[in-house]
Amino acid sequence: MIGEKWTSFRKLIPEKNVVIVTDENILRIYGKDFGDYPVLTIKPGEKSKNLDVINDLTGRLLSLGIDRGGYIIGIGGGVVCDISGFLASVYMRGIRFGFVSTSLLSQVDASSGGKNGVNYGTVKNIIGTFNQPQFVICDQEMLKTLPEDEYLSGLAEMIKGGFIGDAGLVEAIENNIQPILDRETSLLTDLITRSVKIKASIVNNDEREKGIRKILNFGHTFGHAIEARTGLNHGFAVAAGMKIAAGISVKMGLLPTEVRDRLLKLLMLFNLLVDYHISFDDVKSYILKDKKKAGNLMNFIILEDTGKAAVNEITAERLLEYYIKHDW
Numbered sequence: 001m002i003g004e005k006w007t008s009f010r011k012l013i014p015e016k017n018v019v020i021v022t023d024e025n026i027l028r029i030y031g032k033d034f035g036d037y038p039v040l041t042i043k044p045g046e047k048s049k050n051l052d053v054i055n056d057l058t059g060r061l062l063s064l065g066i067d068r069g070g071y072i073i074g075i076g077g078g079v080v081c082d083i084s085g086f087l088a089s090v091y092m093r094g095i096r097f098g099f100v101s102t103s104l105l106s107q108v109d110a111s112s113g114g115k116n117g118v119n120y121g122t123v124k125n126i127i128g129t130f131n132q133p134q135f136v137i138c139d140q141e142m143l144k145t146l147p148e149d150e151y152l153s154g155l156a157e158m159i160k161g162g163f164i165g166d167a168g169l170v171e172a173i174e175n176n177i178q179p180i181l182d183r184e185t186s187l188l189t190d191l192i193t194r195s196v197k198i199k200a201s202i203v204n205n206d207e208r209e210k211g212i213r214k215i216l217n218f219g220h221t222f223g224h225a226i227e228a229r230t231g232l233n234h235g236f237a238v239a240a241g242m243k244i245a246a247g248i249s250v251k252m253g254l255l256p257t258e259v260r261d262r263l264l265k266l267l268m269l270f271n272l273l274v275d276y277h278i279s280f281d282d283v284k285s286y287i288l289k290d291k292k293k294a295g296n297l298m299n300f301i302i303l304e305d306t307g308k309a310a311v312n313e314i315t316a317e318r319l320l321e322y323y324i325k326h327d328w
């Protein structure tokens with residue numbers, strides 16, 4: 001429900017057996033309008049995405065007497081959505097859940113698609129489920145309180161969506177740089193709707209990520225390595241990863257340089273390409289870890305045009321060769 005007032009979640013849930021999961025920032029800013037439901041609060045940020053937190057929340061659900069008919073509402077960004085969706089999926093073998101998605105990144109990406117999960121150490125999203133929420137509310141007014149870096153981080157995922165699936169979205173972003181930076185609500189409602197449509201059309205064809213859904217990972221192979229090693233915010237790491245992936249796509253002879261430059265220009269206009277340092281050994285160890293998960297051939301997402309991406313099967317060794325050689 002994009003463009004819907006966030007408090008309307010109250011109309012969608014039962015009166016009892018409901019619990020809200022949120023983080024401390026959201027509670028501070030929006031908690032007074034949560035209503036009378038019990039609230040479980042986590043510390044903000046990626047560090048909360050682990051099984052210890054799930055364990056702790058499970059104990060708190062039990063103390064509240066939440067049973068199989070229970071309902072969890074996750075109100076927050078991608079971290080809260082991932083945690084509350086996973087918790088609801090495994091608590092008593094699964095109870096109902098819904099999201100009020102509060103960050104730009106979760107509105108364009110994390111709260112749709114049905115993936116829920118937590119990390120194991122620095123290995124991201126390695127413990128999780130595929131399970132759809134009963135509703136997702138995305139209220140663009142809530143984005144006004146989002147810190148600048150978090151907002152820009154979400155824009156990186158929106159730009160990714162356009163480049164892999166909708167050239168019209170890329171054009172709409174290019175034509176509205178300042179209104180986007182000004183967080184104009186109705187424009188954001190339109191752009192987020194387009195982003196979610198791209199994701200939905202891909203996920204509808206491949207919910208369990210056997211094939212085409214993998215293109216949503218454009219920029220994430222190197223992006224995750226950069227995020228894990230440098231601590232760069234997710235969207236900035238994905239922007240860096242998209243720059244590398246587009247560079248490799250050019251080097252492979254599969255992408256015209258103009259399209260790569262178009263992507264880089266847009267990322268630069270939103271200050272998403274920041275300095276970071278990661279050694280080749282760090283990249284290599286991360287990619288080889290990915291290889292262990294995927295088998296001999298990795299799925300590397302390449303860009304073919306504005307609005308068109310593809311899965312490229314490649315060995316980790318070959319990918320690393322391209323990484324060294326690609327145009328920076």
Ligand SMILES: NC(=O)c1ccc[n+]([C@@H]2O[C@H](COP(=O)([O-])OP(=O)(O)OC[C@H]3O[C@@H](n4cnc5c(N)ncnc54)[C@H](O)[C@@H]3O)[C@@H](O)[C@H]2O)c1
Nearest residue numbers: 025044045077078079102103105106109110115142145146
């Ligand atoms: N499940 C999926 O398909 C999927 C897809 C993409 C990303 N993710 C996950 O999403 C997570 C990143 O999400 P995120 O960027 O939203 O991070 P986040 O949930 O940590 O939110 C970022 C920060 O912004 C604050 N915040 C959120 N909404 C706010 C608002 N309206 N006003 C003020 N502050 C607000 C949060 O408290 C937090 O400090 C990562 O863990 C990533 O793995 C999941």
